[in-house]
Amino acid sequence: MIKFFLMINKQGQTRLSKYYEHVDIHKRTTLEADVIRNCLSRSKDECSFVEYKDFMLVYRQYAALVIVIGVDDDENELAVFELIHNFIEVLDKYFNRVVSCKCDF
């Protein structure tokens, strides 16, 4: 089951976050900072799956944006990896360039 979905930039600023299990709002910022630190400290040759506490983080980097999905044990990691790419392709097709979300309010 997917626990959370994050889009964080390289400076550590959260661009998008969705939690599918309740996490206290104060804990969220620490979680996000920790997660991005974990993911950015890995080199390009290392695999995209990191064990973090009781989640498995599946992350993928696109230019300055890192997308991280936290899953539990019974997910197929390769499939989630593919899901991230699918998501980016959808955004790409819908918004032309994955740079910032266009919201019209």
Next chain:
Amino acid sequence: MPAPIRLRELIRTIRTARTQAEEREMIQKECAAIRSSFREEDNTYRCRNVAKLLYMHMLGYPAHFGQLECLKLIASQKFTDKRIGYLGAMLLLDERQDVHLLMTNCIKNDLNHSTQYVQGLALCTLGCMGSSEMCRDLAGEVEKLLKTSNSYLRKKAALCAVHVIRKVPELMEMFLPATKNLLSEKNHGVLHTSVVLLTEMCERSPDMLAHFRKLVPQLVRILKNLIMSGYSPEHDVSGISDPFLQVRILRLLRILGRNDDDSSEAMNDILAQVATNTETSKNVGNAILYETVLTIMDIKSESGLRVLAINILGRFLLNNDKNIRYVALTSLLKTVQTDHNAVQRHRSTIVDCLKDLDVSIKRRAMELSFALVNGNNIRGMMKELLYFLDSCDPEFKADCASGVFLAAEKYAPSKRWHIDTIMRVLTTAGSYVRDDAVPNLIQLITNSVEMHSYTVQRLYKALLEDISQQPLVQVASWCIGEYGDLLVSGHCEEEEPIQVSEDEVLDILEGVLVSNLSSSVTRGYSLTAIMKLSTRFSSSVNRIKKVVSIYGSSIDVELQQRAVEYNALFKKYDHMRSALLERMPIMEKSTTNGPTDIVQTNGEAEPSVLENKHITGGHQPASQANDLLDLLGGSNVLPVIQTAASTKPASAGGELLDLLGDLTLSGGPVTVPTAPLSVSQTPFLLDGLGPQPLFNDVTAGIPPMTAYNKNGLKIDFTFERSNTNPNIAVITIHASNSMDAEMTDFVFQAAVPKTFQLQLLSPSSNIVPALNTGTVTQVIKVLNPQKQQLRMRIKLTYMHKGSSIQDLAEVNNFPAQSWQ
């Protein structure tokens, strides 16, 4: 009041902030503006304000004051309002807030709305944050929508149903009829969510699982269509048609086929087809293959298919892509228990992965390597693992060290190799080793008698180089204390002997004592070691006395106590010193680190310390046996410790006293000093309180004998020798009854002359069945350190045909091998 700024402008403003403080300031200003706008009850801009609030919430700032506004938005008629309102509800509200219940009515109305998009919004929100009360109220509506023909709504309803089932499992039956034709849909969205719903139901209830097994053919057909169908632009991902649905179906097949032969058989073909036809050049294909492999390993598949699966994993291991290698290692770890031999074939690749740069891969490879170690490959594997231990990150070292110890213990080809390996671990990863490694190693060293000089020499050399690793220093100090005489005498068969003088040894031990690097436990070890050397070294007694007396005023209470006691040993009890500080006997290994470690105090595992403390502390060792000795007035009978505990031990001892009153001793000294007796006694007696020690040795050909045969009761003795202590003979008595009535309340007691020690373990039962239909067995352990001829008096009590019968007998016909 000017119109509130748009969300886009807010985002732009926030991004211009350079510091965290600046950002916080901006956000606070905006929050204040939003709050005042809410107070004014402004309908037009409410949705804009809530949108901004949601953005700020995502950045991590509290936004609870917007909850009620979300509800107002949901109640509005405009779609844009509803959209933001529902989003806000999903993000800000959950069952913890009481406010959420107010939404129930709104959701109910919206579930029946004319526009499908509004219905969709309501379904999404319910499926995201619905509490159990809400779910109970609205489950009926969801079920209705599950049966609709509108695929947009149907797929959302399926996911909502998953959430309802998770919250209120009792409602599962309600959705059962709606699932009947879910799988006949063409729309992939509906198919996907239906498979998710079915998976959830099967995981939660075994009845549902049995019910849905009949869907296996249908699922197989859908999967086949997906593979065989041509290009479909709607579902294509890198050349494969809807891989996500394929993965989901494979997972559901796995759940359905587990433990069920028929379903597994129905799936065999399609699994083979997927495994062979999927293109592996892209990650998508590999994801599907991975899921297929997991499914094959989990169901009752035929062996050909399993071999295919392991081969796929082997191919993954050789792939360049890290992700795939990681995934392969993970699944091999899962399968190594069941298909050990198949995984062994890939052992060299796995060992290569130990050298990979990636942390996750290294960890998996390490776990898998430990799982693959067996008697044949232990030497090669250990070399690789030790090399890995040298170079790995600290987070691995503890696990790796424990793994090495376990593997070495199980499969060590020789004692020397075992000791070498442990020494290597201690020197390279010493500080990461777990605490129980030290006593285990000490026990191992004591048990390998022929290796003592080699061991102590190596440890001494290691200590010379480095005294910072505590476990190593502790083991080395203990060994030097025990076997220092071997070290100084310069005899060593295995290795070049080194010339060490007594002073050099004492130098190094004192060095450990004063060093800042030593923990207080280590200091305790080295002080005791120095003390033990006072009997083993002839010329350094004065020096040792001096060292010990210095620590009599140490700040560390532990050290002070030891030093004071040892001082007393020098002064008042010098005559006992040599006996007390004798060589440790071989310790019996217990299967678990159980009560044998009762001997520990203060968290240390050094048996000798306790012994010394016992003796010097009160001169009345507190063990059970000696209490009984006192009870019997210090007679020269060694009472039996009966763990069957049917009668009071004191009275049993009394009876035995009468029993052995005229048993003449054929030899052996009359006065046996109590001190060494208790030294060797305590571990031996405590063994009986713990789990059964292993006496899994060959019987060494000692013939059995009949000890007693009268009135239909026959008692045979069979012998074994305990493999850890050659002085212990293990006798098993077999009592059988040839009469036609059974003997109940059968109690067997035994007593031996003083030079022996006896231990009776619990009998298998108290009833000897009639007509030789069964036997009662009981184990006796006899310690015979002086190799005297074994004699025994036995007393039997039992009830037979209503009358109580007692008998005494003497057993003298022990075969010579049992006591030699």
